[in-house]
Amino acid sequence: MFESLANIPHEELESRFEAVRSHLRDVAPEAGGILIFSRLNIYYFTGTLGQGALWIPLEGNPVLMIRKGVERARLEAGLEPHPFKSYGQIPEVCAEAGSPLTATVGAETAGLTWQLSNLLTAKLSETTFQPADHAVALAKAVKSTWELNIMRKVGQRHHRCLHELIPEVIKPGMSEREISHKAWEVFFANGHQGLMRMQAHGEEAFLGHVAAGNSGNYPSIFNGPLGLRGEHPASPYMGYAGKLWNEGEPLGMDIGFIVEGYHTDKTQTYWAGPASSIPDEVRRAHDFCMEMQQWVADNARPGATPEELYLYCASQAEERGFGDGFMGLGENKVPFIGHGIGLTIDEWPPLAKKFRDPLKPGMVIAVEPKQGIPGVGMVGVENTFEITEDGARCITGDEFDIICVE
Template sequence: MSHAEYLIPESELSTRWQKCRAMLRETAPEAGGLLAFSRVNIYYLSGTLGMGVFWLPLEGEPVLFCRKGLERAGIESAVRRKVAFKSYGQLEALAAEAGSPLPETLAVETGGLTMQLGELLRAKLKGKRFVPGDMALGLARSFKSEWELGIMRRCGALHHECLHELLPTVIRPGMSEREISHRIWEVFYSRGHMGVMRMGSFGEEIFLGHVSAGESGNYSSAFNGPLGVQGEHPAIPYMGSAGNVWRMGQPLACDVGFSLEGYATDKTQVYWAGTDASIPDAVRSAHSFCMDVQAWLAESMVPGALPSQLYAGCLEMATKAGMAEGFMGIGDNQVPFVGHGIGLTIDGYPVIAKGFDRPLEVGMVLALEPKQGVPGVGMVGVENTFEVTPQGAACITGDRFEMVCVE
């Protein structure tokens, strides 16, 4: 594709603005519009990964304020009103000049500002009242358009090809986690992975994902996910360790994302070092249980289903199967969710967890990741990305979920 073919059409941006406005009226009805600050949300609303502020009034034309990169924004963004600025103190006057004045009450993306910048915004826009606008943004982004779904479906197909078809041909027992990680990068880049994946939660980072051989899958992790990993270094606890070698009779869990045109899919593929006959019954049963949970979730994720109830159903399955202790992690690695929204960031809305009581809707995309820690062995299980349809959730990252044996 040429650079021009990547650009977000004005009609797509207009649809996104209407989504945000509808969600803003529902979640922050007192606000007269929304200010977005993070680059990801500026991209979502404008089509350019801008440095600055995006102003979306409830009525009238949006304005993209560029602290830097106004010329690039002119090339990439279909937003009609783009203005250079240097200080938050200029926003009110510039918005008025652009024909979209700032109201008294503003919704703001609180997660897109540090406390320092938030206090600066208050100081520069005296007399304005600020209310959180993050839920409106999160909800709007959770409803994927056909334009977005097209990208994510292509991303998911490439993701499956890489992990299920290509990677098993270039890895083998005896390799270190780091060597395997580099092989993953090679096959990913050969199929168009764009290199960058993003996290929305403050302070979270991601680099490729987690590549964990054997008991490394249960290694204590500070990342908000069930799969343990020792990682490259205490300063970079991601990807895989040069000191951990994948040995015969061990699982290898690769929880790695694929990125295409700004969007990501999430997938975990587990490999077994040895023949299928050499897989211990406890390991086989644990992996089979995770596939059963994923299948139940996919069937149950119809429009109107509540994420909190789906999560409760998964816990009930784990208890009945005798898998509760290692379900979604061992010890302090255990996490209180089994899935999460995904799109421009790996961690999106909604989450399959307690407290998420807003019904699922057609067009939402979630990564489902039931995993099971096996003491003394490592972690097995699955993760795939699913699109909510009227009939249930359809997997966009392949249709083969068993462990892949590599000898």
């Protein structure tokens, strides 16, 4: 009666199983497999946003267990779903499916609340659990050609919206909230699917940040450099109805784009007025950010480490007088210059200190050098890059300068 809207190819899922198994052997060497609980990672490995659990043994077939939505899972998933009601049924279901739980199990600990994890360990008292989230993060970090093709499409639409279409529908004198609504109209008209996802516990994303003038330095709870007032203290996202974008002010729009579950990240800086009205301080800061983005793109080759990329940019900021505002002013300053991206906005790896695992071809990173200027706002760039043998290739456009709107 019904057909699936889309399916992940079988060979794609098989390669994902093999990748997480390979990483699990290093991350949790005593574990005989991994239990996945979060809906998004169940989707990554099966093709359905299932409520339940997924057992991926090192040897044998994965077992998809669904508590709600079994019929939908039969349409979408690359595995036959097994209905279950209680965590206590997991060993029985896996055994009946021919892939019994092992004595030691790797667990996606971030996929459960403390309450549910206590329930799980009580129900499976004879099973030893080891944290294995990093095996999933490493598997997801390297994108397949199938994933890259989706993300390249997302990036093209993203650039067109922020660089070509939005400048035609915004103008100085609009409030941040009005500008946010125009951005939604443009994004939805070009296929944006609305719901964006964060991996870090408690982080949320709604459209993105729209910050006019010194809103770009407003105290932020979000783990990013661009400040914003937001809608309200209960929803400090998007833009504030009471703040107008005035002549002679920058406007920062840090807005993600999502199609078919995959994100790209991009920030575009606009200026209210002609190019001749941009102060030298603003111009120099933005030029520095573009220069750092290009340096990262040139040097983010396979074998380079995230730490190397971060330390170079941070040292250049200090040496050239941008240290105080680089990557945020005051408490808004963040200790990274970018992050992995894919099914969530904040994936592995962070471009930060102590992250020394080398980059690999197929990784996708968002690079976001930004500069806070006291009393003025924030300028800078962010774009999404695919790691190739020759360096990082931008998939969200090739023009990064300030766009002037009069």
